[in-house]
Amino acid sequence: xxxxxxxxxxxxxxxxxxxxxxxxxxxxxxxxxxxxxxxxxxxxxxxxxxxxxxxxxxxxxxxxxxxxxxxxxxxxxxxxxxxxxxxxxxxxxxxxxxxxxxxxxxxxxxxxxxxxxxxxxxxxxxxxxxxxxxxxxxxxxxxxxxxxxxxxxxxxxxxxxxxxxxxxxxxxxxxxxxxxxxxxxxxxxxxxxxxxxxxxxxxxxxxxxxxxxxxxxxxxxxxxxxxxxxxxxxxxxxxxxxxxxxxxxxxxxxxxxxxxxxxxxxxxxxxxxxxxxxxxxxxxxxxxxxxxxxxxxxxxxxxxxxxxxxxxxxxxxxxxxxxxxxxxxxxxxxxxxxxxxxxxxxxxxxxxxxxxxxxxxxxxxxxxxxxxxxxxxxxxxxxxxxxxxxxxxxxxxxxxxxxxxxxxxxxxxxxxxxxxxxxxxxxxxxxxxxxxxxxxxxxxxxxxxxxxxxxxxxxxxxxxxxxxxxxxxxxxxxxxxxxxxxxxxxxxxxxxxxxxxxxxxxxxxxxxxxxxxxxxxxxxxxxxxxxxxxxxxxxxxxxxxxxxxxxxxxxxxxxxxxxxxxxxxxxxxxxxxxxxxxxxxxxx
Amino acid sequence: xxxxxxxxxxxxxxxxxxxxxxxxxxxxxxxxxxxxxxxxxxxxxxxxxxxxxxxxxxxxxxxxxxxxxxxxxxxxx
Numbered sequence: 321x322x323x324x325x326x327x328x329x330x331x332x333x334x335x336x337x338x339x340x341x342x343x344x345x346x347x348x349x350x351x352x353x354x355x356x357x358x359x360x361x362x363x364x365x366x367x368x369x370x371x372x373x374x375x376x377x378x379x380x381x382x383x384x385x386x387x388x389x390x391x392x393x394x395x396x397x398x399x400x401x402x403x404x405x406x407x408x409x410x411x412x413x414x415x416x417x418x419x420x421x422x423x424x425x426x427x428x429x430x431x432x433x434x435x436x437x438x439x440x441x442x443x444x445x446x447x448x449x450x451x452x453x454x455x456x457x458x459x460x461x462x463x464x465x466x467x468x469x470x471x472x473x474x475x476x477x478x479x480x481x482x483x484x485x486x487x488x489x490x491x492x493x494x495x496x497x498x499x500x501x502x503x504x505x506x507x508x509x510x511x512x513x514x515x516x517x518x519x520x521x522x523x524x525x526x527x528x529x530x531x532x533x534x535x536x537x538x539x540x541x542x543x544x545x546x547x548x549x550x551x552x553x554x555x556x557x558x559x560x561x562x563x564x565x566x567x568x569x570x571x572x573x574x575x576x577x578x579x580x581x582x583x584x585x586x587x588x589x590x591x592x593x594x595x596x597x598x599x600x601x602x603x604x605x606x607x608x609x610x611x612x613x614x615x616x617x618x619x620x621x622x623x624x625x626x627x628x629x630x631x632x633x634x635x636x637x638x639x640x641x642x643x644x645x646x647x648x649x650x651x652x653x654x655x656x657x658x659x660x661x662x663x664x665x666x667x668x669x670x671x672x673x674x675x676x677x678x679x680x681x682x683x684x685x686x687x688x689x690x691x692x693x694x695x696x697x698x699x700x701x702x703x704x705x706x707x708x709x710x711x712x713x714x715x716x717x718x719x720x721x722x723x724x725x726x727x728x729x730x731x732x733x734x735x736x737x738x739x740x741x742x743x744x745x746x747x748x749x750x751x752x753x754x755x756x757x758x759x760x761x762x763x764x765x766x767x768x769x770x771x772x773x774x775x776x777x778x779x780x781x782x783x784x785x786x787x788x789x790x791x792x793x794x795x796x797x798x799x800x801x802x803x804x805x806x807x808x809x810x811x812x813x814x815x816x817x818x819x820x821x822x823x824x825x826x827x828x829x830x831x832x833x834x835x836x837x838x839x840x841x842x843x844x845x846x847x848x849x850x851x852x853x854x855x856x857x858x859x860x861x862x863x864x865x866x867x868x869x870x871x872x873x874x875x876x877x878x879x880x881x882x883x884x885x886x887x888x889x890x891x892x893x894x895x896x897x898x899x900x901x902x903x904x905x906x907x908x
Numbered sequence: 909x910x911x912x913x914x915x916x917x918x919x920x921x922x923x924x925x926x927x928x929x930x931x932x933x934x935x936x937x938x939x940x941x942x943x944x945x946x947x948x949x950x951x952x953x954x955x956x957x958x959x960x961x962x963x964x965x966x967x968x969x970x971x972x973x974x975x976x977x978x979x980x981x982x983x984x985x
Contacts, residue, residue, distance in 0.1 A: 392985035404957050406949040407942070414937045427984060443981040449974055479971065492968040497957055548967035553959050667976035 323669075324381055326371065327661030328364060328431070329388040329450070329653050331424065333516050335364040336654035336734075338682070339371035339382075340661045344675050345458070347374035348682040348734040350654045353859040359517060363434050370684055379435050386443045388450040388653070388660040391427040393474035395420050397496060401559060408560040415562055443668070445660040447473025448624075451651075452490055454659030455623035456483035457666055458677035459646035465615040466490070467607065470624030470652070471501035471516075478607070478624075482615045486666040486673050497559045498550045500600060501626050503541060506556060507596035509565040511589055512579035522593050523631055524768040525585065527813035529594035536574050537595045547607030585767070597631065604632045605639045612641040619644040623659065627651035627793070628736065630817050634795045637787075649680045649791035650735030679825040680791060681741055683732025686861055691879035694861040698890065702881040708828060715877050716835035718884075719845060722747050723874040724761060726850055728864040729828055733857070737792045738849035739819055740773055740829035742857050742864075744873065746808065746846040748772055753808035753846060760872025763853045771817040772809035775833050775843040779820050782806070782844055792819045808846050819847060869894040 325340040330351070338348035347370065352358050354366035372379060398416050402409040423430045432439040445453070451468040466481040466488065477499035481490035504522070505515045513521050543549045555573060557564040571577040579589050608620065620642040622633065628651050636642055648655050665671050686694075695702055705711035719725055725745045733739045744761060746753050748770075758764055771792050780786055785796035795815045803810045810816055823830040837843035850858045852871055858864045861878050868876040868883065869891050876883040958967075974980070 386981070390983070390985055392983075396985075400956055402941075403945055403948045403952070406945050410938075410941055413941050413945070414934060417937055417940075418933050425984075443978075444984055445976075445981060446974055449976070476971070480968075481971075490971050490974065493971045494967060495958065495969060497959075498967070542961045542967075544964075544966050546966050546968065550958065550961055550967050552961065553957075559957070663976065664981055668978045668981045 322381075323383055324375065324377065325384045325386060325661045325665055326368065326379075326382045327386050327388065327450075327657035327659070328368070329655075329657035329660065330364050331361055332653055333359045333361050334652055334654040335361050335367070336650070336657045337364045337367035337371050338657045338661055338734075339375055340665055341375055343665050343671055343673075345658065345661075345677070345682065347371040348650070348658060349684065349732065350650075350734070350856075352856040353683065353732065356856055356863070358854065358856050365434070368435070374684070379437055382437075383441065384443055384664055385431060385435065385437065385441050386445055386660040386664045387427055387431060388445060388656040389447045390444050390474055391425055393446070395425055397472075397475050401496070405560040412560060412562050443664055445663045446476075447656065448476045448479040448490060448493070449488075449663050449667075450656040450659035451623040452479065452481055452483075452488060452659065453663035453666070454650075454655045455621035455627075455646065455648045456488055457486075457662040457673060458648055458658065458675065459621045460676045461619045461621065461644065461646065463617055464619040464621045464644075464646070465611045465617050465642075467611060467620060467622050467627075468624040469500050469604070469607075469622070469626035471505060472496045472499055477501065480607070480611055480614070482617075483621070486671065488663075488667065494548060494550075497553060497556070500549075500603060501624070502556070502558055502565070503551060504596070504600055504626065504629070506540075506558075506566045506570065507593070507600075510570060510574065510578050510596075511585070511593055512581050512583060515565055519625075519628075521765065521768060523597065523629060524765075524811075525590055525593040526597035526631070527594070527811055527815070528767055529587070529590035529592070531595045531598040532591045533574065533595035534598055537592070537599045539573055540570070541599065541603070543603050543606065545606070546610040547603060547605075549603055585765075600626075600629070601632045601635045604629075605635050608636045608640045608642060618642055619646075621645070622647045623651045623655060625652040630793045630795045631815075633793055634815075637794070644787070645794075647791065647793040648677070649733075649737065649739075649793065651793075652736065655735065678822075680734045680737075680739060681731040681826065682734040684859065685731040686879065688879045688881075691861045691881060694865065695878070695881060695883070698865060699887065700865065700883055701885045701887070702883045705880045705882065708831065708880070711877065711880055711882065712828070712831050712835050714882060715832055715875075716839050718875050719745060719747050719836050720839040722750050722753070722756075724757060724872065726864060726868050726873045726876040726878070727829075727832075728850065728858065728861065728876070728878040730826075732859055735791070737819075738847065738857055739791065740821060740826050740847060742850040742859070743773075743847045744850050745832075746770075746848075747840060748806045748809040748844050748846040749840060749842065751807040757846075757848065761852065762848060769811040769817065770809055770846050770848050771819060772806065772844050773819045773821050773829070773833060773847040775830065775837070776820040776822045778837075778843045779818070782842070783816065783818055785818065788822075789818045789820050790822065790825070792817050794818060806842065806844060809844065866894055
């Protein structure tokens, strides 16, 4: 009998679901992609529906439903914190307690009600166990040290462990309120960006500054030689406030108050981004160093939201003894859905490992017929190509002519990165391409870099890296001789957040890069997510068409069709998208 | 006839309930928070959130083994 396990993550941010069929991951998706609400945290009904459709089964066929956290332990943390922080914690207490007592506490009943299943099929995996399992069991390694670093789960915020075959242990932890994720969020808030959304911006801003304020920033956190740390909580508010991450003293310590949202990002704040990033990197490197000595292995796997800090990941490779590294591409909470399912499969059911995550293309795909029906419903003008080669050559030609391309192919990516199936592509050789993209399509801050995709077999010619980086989670240097030739993807410090493209896992995208190389001379394209700022990445052909019509994308390549002409009357009808930001769950 | 009389009354009662629910919840939660929570807060002399910084040593805490058996994962805690 086929064994199905459904993994669920929700009720903080980035709700998601995944489905395992006999230990193979066959589908995974974030809810925001379907309901178009960025960072949606509610129950992932649509993701679950998609997973079941992908397997062509009903929820009745799923034997085990595994939730990514232990609700009682989390509730205990909220209570303990409220008690310890009395009377400042009233705001958190009065919001969280009714929410938890109303249904969140009895999550088994809640999930069974939402899915209309018997409660006996619902199981629970600890938050950091879920993260750790998502990193280790999906990695190609038989044995590895496991590092999980995030904001907070139940109590743990950083955990260390070790995995071998289908076994895993977590043996050390740092507990709330001391958290690297929350320290980075505090920096994000201080710089005037949205917490749990704009941490990328801090990472992108940091190389523009100098780490002049490391001494000041270091006073926020006491770090030991083994990388263990505690935050100096007098500077932070998140422990007793649902609204504020930092307090006035934080600004006083750093030398200036928190930057206002629309205030100019001057040298001081840029240097502070650099200093904060450096302090966090140094802590992570110390932790990794300690792990290397403790677990006596050259292999490290990483999960948790801080694992998306690709600069820190690269520093681990540079500065510690770890030679092999795997970072689960959906390292944040959405990816914990995978870990919950895999932890149950291997640890609770004791099944051997057989799955290795070779790509993150786990979301829905659409047939050429469905795509054509969508385009026809809008009376869109398009050219249909009968074979992939012609389509790819035509696309590569447009790229070489500096056109901005919306590229929509195959299954949607799982995780925060567009990896060549829901991507906006452009020529990285054009020195003005960053400005073109920002003014026509992305409307992002100027300091944010764009990432490159490169043919895997030609990576080392252009980038100083000798391992695979398929998920844009490592930041090597662009080789000196190529930095000026690839200006649109080379960041101010000469680095690039790289994606290596493998022929085996994404043949169509690989073929596009090969064709582009023949026309433009480099097997590298600029790859940014197919969305506009503040909007989730496109999921359906309709989303792609809508994004194409509302922006300055020159051509849309969707399935086997290419669109280059926009009906101007229709453009007017595509109103400004109503961007919905989802607040961080207050019950946290 | 009875339905005609009671239906709007019932709807009114429900609307009143919906209006009052958050206020009563707020009142109850406030009573619990300001009367019962301080009792627990005051009788605890330890540092439950480990807020104090220490000289030397390590901040790593030993993690108790997680029960990953089927029964262990069945539990909400």
